[in-house]
Amino acid sequence: MTTFRIADDVAWVSREDLDDGTSPMAYAALLPTGPPVSLEGSACLVWLAVADGGTMEEILAETAVMADAEPGAIRDDVRALVDSLVAIGLVRAD
């Protein structure tokens, strides 16, 4: 079973860390080359779910709870986003 986690050498910070919790937002970069990436709204929720690590189903379930959405309604979006994050090196699939 493939699991996902934030890749090594990725620096990231969320608005929560910055005491600015107006809406879900995180900024991440693969060090040392970057570039920095902004993860806004639901992308940030998926990111936070990936930060806990897990299978695609676990990430989907976690995101659905945070987004107050039906897992079935967001499954394709979550999967596509996680795949994109893997492709740009911010997330590692093991």
Next chain:
Amino acid sequence: MTADDGVTTGRMPIGARVHLAHALVQKLAVDAGVDLLHLKGPAFLPDLRPPGRHSSDADVLVRPSHLSRLVAALESVGWEQRTDFATGSVFAHAANWWHDDWGWVDVHVSWPGVTIGHEEAYDVLAAGALPQPIAHIACPAPDRTGQLLVLVLHAARSIGSTEADYAWSRADDAEQARVRALAATLRAEVALAAGLGELEDFRDHPTYALWRHVSTGGSRLDEWRARLKAAPTARARAELVAGVFRVNRDHLRMELGRPPTRQDLRRRQALRVRRAVRELTRLVSGRSS
């Protein structure tokens, strides 16, 4: 989830940029075998920082003998040097690098007020360093006592700063005693006194006038007089005198937003001379009235 949500690149808020810059500098340092400590802002313990205050740059203290390696690493990823150590401040302790994505990093080889050798001072501050997570990357910072001392020494040259007051007033007697002991080890007692409003205890010290100037302000003439008095050797005094009318090319570049031309430098030189003459005139007329 909405269609507007997503992943984008572009400008980040300064707070996020500072966090990521600390993490990136740490990564570069590890890869290049560079010893450094992260200072202030997100590198320091949360209860030492007044709520709601954010840094605008990433401050690091590098082991002086590792400076050239750090500079090479910074420049390898596109950081550009904007000020050098000689012109960065009266203490010649730091230089700034700028990156369009990561913002400012302020590289220190010493911390103003510390008067033992830079390399030795680094070892003292690095002893017991704490790994402080910044942007989820472990970044070494001085221990709590070192952090508090760094804040007070910084306040000593920051007119109107209340950051150190916040941390110092929350420290108990034992913690304050540890900070004073560390200041003694680093021979930073005069600067510590300036940061704590106790500078009059060092009225006869050669650096008294300099710390009074940087902690309370004054004219450029006052500054040069204080720097001359604090200069430890005749050679250091001669170098200072030579620099009195020299234009700070780095500051002028930042002010203009472009490299200064020869004409810019000549104009600024003339302005400095006129300003010095005005200050001198005011001083003389003040004394004779």
